[in-house]
Amino acid sequence: MAGIHPPVTDWANDFDHTDPVWAADPYPIWADIRSSGCPVAHSERYGGVWLPTSHDDISAIAYDTDHFTSQSVVVSEGRPMMPAPQGIAPPISSDPPFHHGARRLLLPAFSPKAVAVLEPFTREYCNELLDAVDGKDVIDAAVDYAQHIPVRVIAKMLGFPPEDADTFRMFVHNALEGVDLPVEKRVENFGLLDEYLRAQVDDHIANPRDDLTTFLLNAEMDGQPLNAEHVGGTIALLLIAGIDTTWSAIGASLWHLAKTPADRERLASEPALMPFAVEEFLRAYAPVTMARLVKDDFEFNGCPMKANEWVLLPFPAANRDPEVFENPDEVVIDRVENRHAAFGLGIHRCAGSNLARMEMQVAIEVWMDRFGDRFTLANPDAVTWSGGQVRGPRQLPIALS
Numbered sequence: 001m002a003g004i005h006p007p008v009t010d011w012a013n014d015f016d017h018t019d020p021v022w023a024a025d026p027y028p029i030w031a032d033i034r035s036s037g038c039p040v041a042h043s044e045r046y047g048g049v050w051l052p053t054s055h056d057d058i059s060a061i062a063y064d065t066d067h068f069t070s071q072s073v074v075v076s077e078g079r080p081m082m083p084a085p086q087g088i089a090p091p092i093s094s095d096p097p098f099h100h101g102a103r104r105l106l107l108p109a110f111s112p113k114a115v116a117v118l119e120p121f122t123r124e125y126c127n128e129l130l131d132a133v134d135g136k137d138v139i140d141a142a143v144d145y146a147q148h149i150p151v152r153v154i155a156k157m158l159g160f161p162p163e164d165a166d167t168f169r170m171f172v173h174n175a176l177e178g179v180d181l182p183v184e185k186r187v188e189n190f191g192l193l194d195e196y197l198r199a200q201v202d203d204h205i206a207n208p209r210d211d212l213t214t215f216l217l218n219a220e221m222d223g224q225p226l227n228a229e230h231v232g233g234t235i236a237l238l239l240i241a242g243i244d245t246t247w248s249a250i251g252a253s254l255w256h257l258a259k260t261p262a263d264r265e266r267l268a269s270e271p272a273l274m275p276f277a278v279e280e281f282l283r284a285y286a287p288v289t290m291a292r293l294v295k296d297d298f299e300f301n302g303c304p305m306k307a308n309e310w311v312l313l314p315f316p317a318a319n320r321d322p323e324v325f326e327n328p329d330e331v332v333i334d335r336v337e338n339r340h341a342a343f344g345l346g347i348h349r350c351a352g353s354n355l356a357r358m359e360m361q362v363a364i365e366v367w368m369d370r371f372g373d374r375f376t377l378a379n380p381d382a383v384t385w386s387g388g389q390v391r392g393p394r395q396l397p398i399a400l401s
């Protein structure tokens with residue numbers, strides 16, 4: 001179904017983060033707004049959206065849970081149906097004080113120790129994906145490789161059938177890219193996810209096992225079992241939050257290496273640089289922009305924000321702010337000082353960052369072990385990027401030599 005918004009012609013006063021121009025290259029848009037003397041843009045679309053572009057402003061809003069709610073973090077025409085402070089997908093949709101407990105119970109599953117256990121499985125799966133395209137001259141690093149990795153890992157963690165991968169990707173697409181759709185269509189799309197999760201949860205109630213779904217079904221917060229909406233919402237979040245974020249980050253990293261011979265050769269000959277390169281790819285190509293809703297009318301840095309308007313938090317723009325990063329538009333794969341905001345800022349900072357980093361590092365390592373520096377973009381014009389709040393390559397044909 002086609003979107004309902006006309007193309008953007010005025011980025012300062014009528015921006016739309018789902019516009020194809022933003023998807024193709026949002027950095028000049030943010031840089032123009034940041035340096036315009038009015039660094040927080042406003043658009044009437046979606047019932048009102050604000051767009052801060054400096055690191056300072058993005059950080060101030062991300063930390064300010066008094067004036068901004070996380071009740072919904074994905075901009076759409078509608079407004080959240082689930083009340084605060086729990087919201088539809090705890091903890092990302094939760095406000096204090098509920099947020100703290102909902103987040104804390106998840107953290108052990110994503111600790112460095114828990115993630116290390118998943119590494120051999122991830123490495124083996126990455127190798128299997130490349131075995132499957134062995135002998136081809138051109139492979140699509142997004143379609144054949146990056147998109148599969150986080151799906152398989154989260155399906156294993158949740159105890160969901162790996163063969164449902166296409167269904168999970170459809171849910172992700174509906175939740176994050178299908179935002180420019182009429183509200184009824186969005187509600188219908190969420191109904192499909194709800195139905196799928198209900199069946200998985202019922203199956204886990206009937207057949208408990210050692211996985212994250214059974215863990216959540218038995219978990220307690222403040223001495224009470226989690227309510228059914230909490231369990232379902234958290235599972236939906238984990239399914240959605242970890243998939244196209246990580247797939248985008250892996251894809252953008254491989255895109256950069258394919259088009260930058262000096263970095264490709266250096267990383268092939270100095271593999272010890274990998275952790276620094278991963279951080280720099282996260283900074284330079286941060287995939288995730290989140291949103292908040294304004295709680296009550298409030299003036300932020302001279303901007304008259306109205307209750308129920310959206311505020312986009314473009315963490316990728318914060319990472320390109322020249323006030324905070326030297327040469328922000330340059331990718332420096334051994335950048336040492338790199339306190340980037342790719343995983344967010346404040347109480348909602350990504351709970352899955354250890355897992356995301358592991359998946360990125362393993363995916364790039366397995367790729368480099370296989371192809372060394374012998375890969376390039378097959379056709380730069382054939383690369384396509386997803387629009388909306390999670391940005392990454394969706395078609396990425398790579399030529400192997």
Ligand code: HEM
Nearest residue numbers: 091092103241242245246249290343344348350351352356
């Ligand atoms: C490179 C990959 C990833 C990026 C860039 C990323 C980015 C982010 C960002 C920016 C937030 C903050 C949201 C906000 O402020 O509203 C966030 C939250 C979150 N992420 Fe990630 N994420 C990634 C991968 C993952 C993975 C693999 C998982 C787990 C499967 C995950 C689970 C979560 C959860 C549970 C939250 C909510 C935390 C809270 O509200 O306290 N993420 N992520």
